[in-house]
Amino acid sequence: MKRRDFINWVGLGGIASSLPVAICLQQRFAIAACSEQTTSDVWQTVGTVAELDQNGQLLVKKFPSVNVLLVGTSESENLIAVNPTCTHSGCTVTWNTEGNKFACPCHGAEYGSDGQVQRGPATEPLKTYTAKIENNSVLVKPN
Numbered sequence: 084m085k086r087r088d089f090i091n092w093v094g095l096g097g098i099a100s101s102l103p104v105a106i107c108l109q110q111r112f113a114i115a116a117c118s119e120q121t122t123s124d125v126w127q128t129v130g131t132v133a134e135l136d137q138n139g140q141l142l143v144k145k146f147p148s149v150n151v152l153l154v155g156t157s158e159s160e161n162l163i164a165v166n167p168t169c170t171h172s173g174c175t176v177t178w179n180t181e182g183n184k185f186a187c188p189c190h191g192a193e194y195g196s197d198g199q200v201q202r203g204p205a206t207e208p209l210k211t212y213t214a215k216i217e218n219n220s221v222l223v224k225p226n
């Protein structure tokens with residue numbers, strides 16, 4: 084590639100890659116619809132109170148790109164919400180009500196209700212989310 088071709092190529096690439104940002108900045112004040120703020124820092128409805136109360140937990144697949152396991156009911160003081168993907172090797176943990184902990188069926192890792200590791204082989208905590216009930220909806224957002 085010749086030097087001039089390379090400079091033209093980089094210049095066009097730079098313009099093309101900055102267009103979505105420029106459009107997003109212009110729209111941000113008008114309609115607040117930029118993709119960067121749609122999923123990571125806003126409350127998302129993941130189910131209804133009836134769905135949560137039915138089993139005392141609610142597994143939501145693909146929220147927005149990962150799974151979320153909510154534990155509690157509409158009567159609970161605090162709802163627990165975690166990414167149930169075990170940090171050891173990726174199995175899905177389940178909630179153990181009697182033990183008040185998450186347990187992994189694959190290799191026995193256990194996590195507290197705060198997502199912290201209580202028993203290996205996992206060494207990293209589960210990702211946690213903030214959850215609340217508003218009207219008849221269960222809402223979650225990343226911490």
Ligand code: FES
Binds near residue numbers: 170
């Ligand atoms: S995948 Fe959970 S303990 Fe190994």
